[in-house]
Amino acid sequence: MKLTDEVFRSFRVSKVFRENTDRVNCLDFSANGDQMIASSNDDSIVIYCCLEGRPKRTLYSKKYGCDLLQYTHAPNAIVYSSNKVDDTIRYLSLHDNKFLRYFPGHTKRVVALMMCPINDSFLSGSLDRTIRLWDLRSPNCQGLMHLNGRPVTSFDPEGLIFAAGIESRQLKLYDLRTFDKGPFATFRVRQDHPNCE
Structure with missing residues (x-):
């Protein structure tokens, strides 16, 4: 499908997600497109299943906050920046919600x-x-x-x-x-x- 102005104008919202209580500050898709992840100023990280069009799991980063995030090459791990405490980047396993490594320096x-x-x-x-x-x-x-x-x-x-x-x-x-x-x-x-x- 060629994305023309007419095609864009024909798009309509098909679903609205309301898992976050504050502004969503970053989105990223897994490499295979099966999942999307969203971080929010309410310190939540929501994982969405794109195949089923539903939220899959919510993780929290209450101590550090969460801002920019990126999937790594593994669909169950991300790196993300913090917006509280310090400016360390964190490498998080989504499978068990454990930090794999910290990247301090900024x-x-x-x-x-x-x-x-x-x-x-x-x-x-x-x-x-x-x-x-x-x-x-x-x-x-x-x-x-x-x-x-x-x-x-x-x-x-x-x-x-x-x-x-x-x-x-x-x-x-x-x-x-x-x-x-x-x-x-x-x-x-x-x-x-x-x-x-």
């Missing part, structure tokens, strides 16, 4: 979190003006980049390149294998965009 709120599509690496960006590269198998940061502003980050679909955006002014592309040598391409973002209506 000193301010994490604002970007992205799993690599091909291996157990992931990126995090923080208001402390850093992007960190992690491996799920180690609590130690594998790479650290200091930036001049608030970062956003993402991997390409092959997991070989990642992008770092800084304060909506620059976009830098890095080869994951040699990111410590700096970006191989830098783009300036134009600030004179016409307002969307």
